[in-house]
Amino acid sequence: MKICVVGTGYVGLVAGTCFAESGNDVICIDNVAAKIETLRQGHVPIYEPGLEELIRRNVTEGRLAFSTDLRAAVRESLVCFIAVGTPSGADGAADLGAVMAVAAEIGRAMDGYRVIVTKSTVPIGTAERVRQAVASVTKQPFDVVSNPEFLKEGAAVEDFMKPDRVVIGTGSPRAIDVMRELYDPFVRTGNPILVMDNASAEMTKYAANALLATRISFMNEIANLCERVAADVDQVRRGIGYDRRIGHHFLFPGVGYGGSCFPKDVKAVIHTAHEHGMEFPLLNAVEDVNEAQKHRLVEKVVAEFGADLGGRRFAVWGLAFKPRTDDMREAPAITIVEGLLAQGAAIAVHDPEALHEARKAFGERVSYHRVNYEALDGADALLIVTEWNEFRRPDFPRMKRLLRRPIIFDGRNLYEPEVMREHGFTYFPIGRLAVRAA
Numbered sequence: 001m002k003i004c005v006v007g008t009g010y011v012g013l014v015a016g017t018c019f020a021e022s023g024n025d026v027i028c029i030d031n032v033a034a035k036i037e038t039l040r041q042g043h044v045p046i047y048e049p050g051l052e053e054l055i056r057r058n059v060t061e062g063r064l065a066f067s068t069d070l071r072a073a074v075r076e077s078l079v080c081f082i083a084v085g086t087p088s089g090a091d092g093a094a095d096l097g098a099v100m101a102v103a104a105e106i107g108r109a110m111d112g113y114r115v116i117v118t119k120s121t122v123p124i125g126t127a128e129r130v131r132q133a134v135a136s137v138t139k140q141p142f143d144v145v146s147n148p149e150f151l152k153e154g155a156a157v158e159d160f161m162k163p164d165r166v167v168i169g170t171g172s173p174r175a176i177d178v179m180r181e182l183y184d185p186f187v188r189t190g191n192p193i194l195v196m197d198n199a200s201a202e203m204t205k206y207a208a209n210a211l212l213a214t215r216i217s218f219m220n221e222i223a224n225l226c227e228r229v230a231a232d233v234d235q236v237r238r239g240i241g242y243d244r245r246i247g248h249h250f251l252f253p254g255v256g257y258g259g260s261c262f263p264k265d266v267k268a269v270i271h272t273a274h275e276h277g278m279e280f281p282l283l284n285a286v287e288d289v290n291e292a293q294k295h296r297l298v299e300k301v302v303a304e305f306g307a308d309l310g311g312r313r314f315a316v317w318g319l320a321f322k323p324r325t326d327d328m329r330e331a332p333a334i335t336i337v338e339g340l341l342a343q344g345a346a347i348a349v350h351d352p353e354a355l356h357e358a359r360k361a362f363g364e365r366v367s368y369h370r371v372n373y374e375a376l377d378g379a380d381a382l383l384i385v386t387e388w389n390e391f392r393r394p395d396f397p398r399m400k401r402l403l404r405r406p407i408i409f410d411g412r413n414l415y416e417p418e419v420m421r422e423h424g425f426t427y428f429p430i431g432r433l434a435v436r437a438a
Ligand SMILES: NC(=O)c1ccc[n+]([C@@H]2O[C@H](COP(=O)([O-])OP(=O)(O)OC[C@H]3O[C@@H](n4cnc5c(N)ncnc54)[C@H](O)[C@@H]3O)[C@@H](O)[C@H]2O)c1
Pocket: 006, 007, 008, 009, 010, 011, 012, 029, 030, 031, 032, 035, 083, 084, 085, 086, 098, 101, 102, 119, 120, 121, 122, 149, 150, 151, 152, 153, 260, 261
C-alpha cells in the first residue's frame, strides 16, 4: 500500500517506519526542511531504541523516503496520515492549527479517493472538522478515519509493531477495509482491531491518558500520606498491585508526570468538558497533585539544607521525562532544576540521551556531564529524577568518594533504604522512610 505520513516527529517517524517495515511504500513529510535533510543523510533527529536500524533498512530497501513535498506525496498515496503536534493552547484546548492546515493541504493535493487518517491526539469532533475542511477544497471522494496512537516513547517501535489494540474510528466500510489491511500484520498474535465511530475513537485516546495520569497522581498522594504515617509505599504498591482489578502497572510514585502527552491531554479533556457545560473536578485534582509533586524533591532538599542554597552544588541524574527517550517536553526535571537554581544552588546535570535537549532549557546556567559520576564531583547531594536503567546498580563507594556529603534524594525509589544506610548514605526516597548515614 502507498502511504504518506505528515509530521515526522516521535509518532509520525515511528509509524511511517513501522508501516514501511511491514512492506508498504511510505513517504514521511515534514515542513521543517532541516529535519528532512537530517533524515535523508541517514541521521535520526530523536532517540528511540531500535528506530535508527529500522529506518536504515527500510530506506536502503527503497520502502521509506523523506520529503517536504506534501503535494507530491499525497498524489502517490492512498492513505494520508496526519501526525503533527497538537500542543495546549493558552486556554488548555488542543491547538488544531497544524492538523487543520495539513488537512486542507491534503484536500488541495488530492486527485482521487483518499483515506485521511488523524493519528495525532485530537479533541472529539475533529474528524468532522477535518472532513469539512477537506470537502471545502476538493470534489474528490475521501473518508476521514480517527486512528489514535498509544505508543510509549522509549518503547515506541515495539509498541507500534505489537499494539495491545488498534482503534479505528470511521463509519465507512471502504475505509475500514483499507485500515484493516494496513494493520493486520501488526495484530497477528490476536490483539484486536476495534472499529468504532470517530468520536468514540477520539475519546478513547483522551480517556486512556487521563486514566493513566490519574493513577500516577493517586499513587503520588498515597506516597505523600505514607511519609506522614510511616508506611512504605513500595509495600503498599505490591499489596494493591496483586489485586487483579488493579494490576501492577502505573503504580510507581515519583516526581510527577511530564512529557508531551499527559499534561496537555488532561488539560484538553478538562477544556472539552467545560465546552460542554461540565466540570471535571477529578482531573482538576489530578493536575493540581501533579504540579505539587514536581516540587516535592526540591522541598526535601530545602528541608535538609535550608532555603538558602547559595554556595551549594547539586548533581542531577536523569532529565528526560522518562527513561529511553531524549524528550524533555514538560519534564519534571525542568521544574526541579529551575527550583534549585532559584534558591541559589549550582547544578551539575547528567542524562544518557537528553543533554542536547537540556541545553535548550538551561543554557549556560548548569554544567553538563556525559558521565554520571563526573556530575557528582564536589556536590552536596545527588538528586535522581529519571529512572534510567544504568542508575539502578551504580558504584556506591565511588559515589561516596566523589560527593562532598553522601546524600541522595531519589525521586524514583531506585534503591532500598536499608541498603543505602549500609553503604553510608543519607537517603530520601518518595513515600518511604528516609534513612540517615550512621
Ligand atoms: N509522543 C508520544 O508519545 C505520542 C503518543 C501518542 C500520541 N501522540 C500524539 O501524536 C501527535 C504528534 O506527537 P509527536 O510527539 O510526534 O510530536 P512532534 O512534535 O515530535 O512531531 C510533530 C511533527 O510535525 C511537524 N509538523 C508540524 N506542522 C506541520 C505541517 N503543517 N506540515 C508538516 N509537518 C508539520 C513538526 O515539524 C514535527 O516534526 C500529537 O497529537 C501527540 O499528542 C504522541
